[in-house]
Amino acid sequence: MSKVYLSYNNIISSLGFNSNSVVNKIHEGGSGLTKIHDTSILPNPFYSSLINAPHLEAAFSKITLKKDYTKLEKMMITSLHDTITQSGIEVNNEKVGLIISTTKGNIDALDTNNPFPENRSYLHELAHTITAHFGFKNKAITVSNACVSGILAIAIAKRYIQQKIYDHVFVVGGDLVTEFILSGFNSFQALSEAPCKPYDKNRTGINIGEIAASTLITKNNAKLAPEAVEILGEGSCNDANHISGPSRTGEGLYRSIQSAMTQANVSHQDIDYISAHGTATMYNDEMEAIAFNRHHLENVPVNSLKGYFGHTLGASGLVETIIGAHSLYNNTLYPSLGFEDIGVTQPINIITKTTPQPLHTFLKTASGFGGCNTAVIFKKHIH
Amino acid sequence: MHDNKSYISSFCRIKNNHVTLNGDTVFSKEGTYSEFIKSAYKNLDIKYPKFFKMDRLSKLAFIAANVVLNHENVTPEQEENIAIVFSNKASSLDSDRTHQTSIQNKENYYPSPAVFVYTLPNICIGEISIKYKLYSENSFFIFDNFNAKHLLTYANNLLDTKKADKVLCGWVEYDGNNYDALLYLVGNKGKTEHNTTEINTLYNS
Numbered sequence: 217m218s219k220v221y222l223s224y225n226n227i228i229s230s231l232g233f234n235s236n237s238v239v240n241k242i243h244e245g246g247s248g249l250t251k252i253h254d255t256s257i258l259p260n261p262f263y264s265s266l267i268n269a270p271h272l273e274a275a276f277s278k279i280t281l282k283k284d285y286t287k288l289e290k291m292m293i294t295s296l297h298d299t300i301t302q303s304g305i306e307v308n309n310e311k312v313g314l315i316i317s318t319t320k321g322n323i324d325a326l327d328t329n330n331p332f333p334e335n336r337s338y339l340h341e342l343a344h345t346i347t348a349h350f351g352f353k354n355k356a357i358t359v360s361n362a363c364v365s366g367i368l369a370i371a372i373a374k375r376y377i378q379q380k381i382y383d384h385v386f387v388v389g390g391d392l393v394t395e396f397i398l399s400g401f402n403s404f405q406a407l408s409e410a411p412c413k414p415y416d417k418n419r420t421g422i423n424i425g426e427i428a429a430s431t432l433i434t435k436n437n438a439k440l441a442p443e444a445v446e447i448l449g450e451g452s453c454n455d456a457n458h459i460s461g462p463s464r465t466g467e468g469l470y471r472s473i474q475s476a477m478t479q480a481n482v483s484h485q486d487i488d489y490i491s492a493h494g495t496a497t498m499y500n501d502e503m504e505a506i507a508f509n510r511h512h513l514e515n516v517p518v519n520s521l522k523g524y525f526g527h528t529l530g531a532s533g534l535v536e537t538i539i540g541a542h543s544l545y546n547n548t549l550y551p552s553l554g555f556e557d558i559g560v561t562q563p564i565n566i567i568t569k570t571t572p573q574p575l576h577t578f579l580k581t582a583s584g585f586g587g588c589n590t591a592v593i594f595k596k597h598i599h
Numbered sequence: 600m601h602d603n604k605s606y607i608s609s610f611c612r613i614k615n616n617h618v619t620l621n622g623d624t625v626f627s628k629e630g631t632y633s634e635f636i637k638s639a640y641k642n643l644d645i646k647y648p649k650f651f652k653m654d655r656l657s658k659l660a661f662i663a664a665n666v667v668l669n670h671e672n673v674t675p676e677q678e679e680n681i682a683i684v685f686s687n688k689a690s691s692l693d694s695d696r697t698h699q700t701s702i703q704n705k706e707n708y709y710p711s712p713a714v715f716v717y718t719l720p721n722i723c724i725g726e727i728s729i730k731y732k733l734y735s736e737n738s739f740f741i742f743d744n745f746n747a748k749h750l751l752t753y754a755n756n757l758l759d760t761k762k763a764d765k766v767l768c769g770w771v772e773y774d775g776n777n778y779d780a781l782l783y784l785v786g787n788k789g790k791t792e793h794n795t796t797e798i799n800t801l802y803n804s
Contacts, residue, residue, distance in 0.1 A: 319719060326699040327703065343741070355746075359738060360690055362722075396718075399701075451762070453736060454725065454733060455725075456728040456733055458729070459716055468734060471734050586724055588721060
């Protein structure tokens, strides 16, 4: 079976509009989270990382002068434009696929005050807009599987290449910070009123952030990005336990990691770094610590990147994987921002400062509502 | 490239106030969707009180999955590796609209976690996984139309890579007053070949 790689990539975020500038900001310890008090979105103040609208307009206007794109579409198109340009791949080709990862898409179009018509909230409309903008020959595949969507989209791309349907798949993920999302998480009492602190004993919940990210998944190893990684194995297993709370035993995540390790033919000793989900809710972080311990991964350096952007929903798994690939390329572990004192009952090795270290292989995990979990193992490509 | 031959062993369709199993009607009742699906639940003797807390999309997927999995003698007591691959057009927009109504007016603001949790299409997969103890591969996809080729490709990958022994595939759509579910089970046994022609035949019948 041919090898499959994650190659060119882009991140549109509060920390910058390309992957290198975002990773440099993380290297310097910068966070994109700021306090926001906007009662049109939420009655109480909240922390979030928002994409600067004038910056987005400026970047988008270099791509097209066409109007009638939503903010999310502008974010996703700007990101994907950069990735496609870097790759040099012609997308009007039957062997080139497009996967879109989002939880809520243009959900703000449901709001009667939103200038766009309600039908823009259909995810297939979002997919059509992006497909048409770039002229992809194939219809997009949209994955909406809660908070694992971004990392699952990478696994799906690999699977399409394995089935010989596509040679190259572009993956673009994005979600917005909206009243819809914040009011919902707030009704769960899951939102923190301070910057989130994944795995910390004083953690008080999540921040929601917005990002668009994109990458090329390809079987062609002739022209890969410097930071390219090989996708060794993946798994996406359900907890079969609860629709809005993670399993107390981490069963679905445990099985996802097992599935990925078996396919990748690696053991816990081969994993140099874990990019975990780490939402900073009590139950999620605890569940992850349990699942990692069940796999004897407690000594492997681990971080959550939620302290930099908050939880970016359908983009999170994708952006965190991209940063993981850069982490391997830079041979540098980045700190789990917000962490001070261990706040989970099982030992895990949280990264507390930027640390140069030889890195070869990393595990990316995510978990979400509906009991879903995904784990994917990546290995540095040696050029 | 698909290595081993796979088959569709059974299928359930729910639309137009009818529940059918392998083409035969197992339940029908005139009336609204709410009346119909509640009667189907009682008539099929499912006995699972969590059903009443589910949103309309989850109820639809849950009943269709029950009809197929019961027919296949799948039980929570005997664990099986059955993946779930669902798709639709409207995602969770039915519950999304309910949540939006609860926040639209600041003078009448009542967002609720019981509604919000259903504003994701894959929650219905979670409901089925909990009932049948399926700790298996699962994913929800959105397309503008029924996409047999996608369902075939993805199910074949899960079978070929031994991620799953069987795959419960299909389409579960609830939008406005329109509903339609087609779920079918794919594995290494059955009479119907697993290919796009057969899948489309099921959908178009």
